[in-house]
Amino acid sequence: MNLAYLAGGIMQIANSAGVSEESAIVARALRLAEQHAALTSSWEGTVRLTEARSAARAFVMADVERNIRQLAKTTMVRQARMIVEHFSSAIAGLDLHDAPPLRTAEAPDGSFLIEWVFSDRRLGFNIEPEQDDSGWYFVSSKRAGGSCAAGSLSSMDIKLLIRWALNS
Secondary structure, eight states, X not given: OOHXXXXXXXXXXXXHHTOOHHHHHHHHHHHHHHHHHHHHHHHHHHHHHHHHHHHHHHHHTTTHHHHHHTOSOHHHHHHHHHHHHHHHHHHTTSOOTTOOOEEEEEOXXXXXXXXXXXXXXXXXXXXXXXXXXXXXXXXXXXGGTOOEEEEEGGGOOHHHHHHHHXXX
């Protein structure tokens, strides 16, 4: 917007309202400063929220990739990475400030577990040496709804599973 046009508009408003031109200019400058402050505050709040969500997401995903790289079987690495990629995409933008990190473990039977363990519920993925045996599971205490569900990776709805884990 052209400053001369803006100043001319302020002068017209001042003359029609019976207010001095200086008062009108000061009032307009204050209004613009308030609008700028509100926009800046809103933008900074959005940036802070985005940064906080990114940090929470990084915390949740902390050591998973490093542990996946240590797997010996390529098919298990592929499956684990597929789960982690889907999981990471599904949690993008969610409020995870109270969420624990994902845990991983190699079981004595050769399977690899990825678990999201809360105090009263657990979402897990078991990656098996035999690809078709891999799956997911969700369990919660009676206090958290007393749910128990499991399925194969092909039947997995990751967004639904994450909602169960976060909302139980």
